[in-house]
Amino acid sequence: MAVGGGADLLRPPRSSGRATFLELFFDLAFVVALTRVSQRFAGLTDDTGWQLVTGCARTLLLFLALWLIWSHTAWITSRYEPERPIIQAVVVGTMFAGLVMAVTLPRAMEERALPFAVAYLLVMVVRPLVVAAALRGHPRRLVPFRLAAWSAATAPLWLAGALGPDDLRLPLWVAALAGDYLAWALGWPLPRLGASAVGRWRIAGTHLADRYQQIFLIALGESILVIGVVFSGTEYSAWRAAAFGVAFATSALLWRIYFHRAGLLLTEALGRAAMPGRLGAASERTHLLVVLSVLVTAVGYELVIDHPYGPPRPSWLLFVVGGPVLFLVARMRLEYEIFGSAPRSQMTGLAALLLLTPALAHGTPMVGLSVVAGALALVALLDALRSRRRPLEFSASPIGQEASGDPDSEA
Known part of the structure; x- marks a missing residue:
């Protein structure tokens, strides 16, 4: 049973598994974003050689940044009750930041690098702090604190890439994004607090x-x-x-x-x-x-x-x-x-x-x-x-079927 302040923010076991209208509204920003990603890829069809490779790498990096924002949001609304006003505010704020990233994406590796990076960092650093504050004394508040700490650690690379020379932007942003993805894979480990493995989280x-x-x-x-x-x-x-x-x-x-x-x-x-x-x-x-x-x-x-x-x-x-x-x-x-x-x-x-x-x-x-x-x-x-003529099949996933040990107290 959930204990401590902020427990009412967690998704109850009998919560509906359907996406809310707010989440579908949120996806509209990513319709724009995915269209812009396709447009950047389409602009590479006349390129060859190293120019094609670097162009694909830049577009792929921008897509991966967008994907991290979308997937983190999907996990938030799977862990927390999306009908709560604070979670709705978080989703709407993320939607606005995603829209800023979408409209700057066509030139995000050029003159619009700074607004793209700032919008990304606002989601990655500020959003988890808001969720942690809303959870108050609940043990799960340490999870968003970890995320904010790791995102703050990679933030200088994002800002240096946006403000520095154009030829350094790609390597700096690759290092920053690799850090963000690695942190997620490792569970955002911190000294004394340890890690919070995503695979052990309680989600809908x-x-x-x-x-x-x-x-x-x-x-x-x-x-x-x-x-x-x-x-x-x-x-x-x-x-x-x-x-x-x-x-x-x-x-x-x-x-x-x-x-x-x-x-x-x-x-x-x-x-x-x-x-x-x-x-x-x-x-x-x-x-x-x-x-x-x-x-x-x-x-x-x-x-x-x-x-x-x-x-x-x-x-x-x-x-x-x-x-x-x-x-x-x-x-x-x-x-x-x-x-x-x-x-x-x-x-x-x-x-x-x-x-x-x-x-x-x-x-x-x-x-x-x-x-x-x-x-x-x-x-x-x-x-x-x-x-054809086979009975209806059922899932038999080999992943996540056996729980090893007790779940994390923060999960």
Whole structure:
């Protein structure tokens, strides 16, 4: 039983697992943010060599910073009662900071670096202090204190990168973000206080699963937006219309493959886990890859619809084929997290794409996207054949099923 002041802030055991309207409102800022990430990636399609590598690294860093903000918020609303005014204020404040990061993101590695970094630090440093103050004497208050301490330690790197020379920004921010992710993985250890392993946290597992499914659909919705905007803004031709259709079919196949079995049973798996925090932490990393893969694939849509039979370039292969390859890898990881096994259908599709990639490097974007759609259709077909006339499956996750020892007093 929760003791101490601030216990009323914790999610009660019978709290609804559904996301609140406030959380769905919060996601609107990240619709803008994910669109800006895709736009930055799209701006790299004409680059080659080292310029392409550094451009991808910068955009990936900005995406990872946004993801850390979103995922921390999802965990907060899974641990604390989102209907409480203080938690609602925290979510709205985070939404505003996320929107600032979104609007500065296109030039965040250039002249808008400072507002991006400041918005990020306000969430990472100030927000946990607000939560800790609201928890008052409750033992769990030490968890946000740890987070604030570690974020304050990496803050000088963020600010130095924003205010310093442009050529030092990327390495400084990489070091800062690596510190933030490492702290999360280690449980933000501090002298005397020790660490608070995320895998041992008490969370509303069904709520966290709901949030992961929603962010995937948001990313998928962003890809549909790209398809519609690009096609409506280009000169009509039969080839562009065909590319429009293939791009839509690819997105529909991504949806089908994700929600078949594992994606659909994610809620059940987290709800049944003895230690949902452990499975939730693993699933968080998986969904990072899932969302990133959808964004990268959406850039491929834009390239193919604009120039369906343009000359082959290394950059288009990275987006048109690389995005779906990353998606299949992440989806295989999700399958293991839910069932403890690797699906042959997705392994087959992944092997087909990897084997055909050298040949696709010499083809046109339209041919590449068509082959990708064919490989994904094969995965979906094999999934359907495997499930045909089989009883309804249940999750059998090997992660977080056995609790070792007593949970942390702060968990």
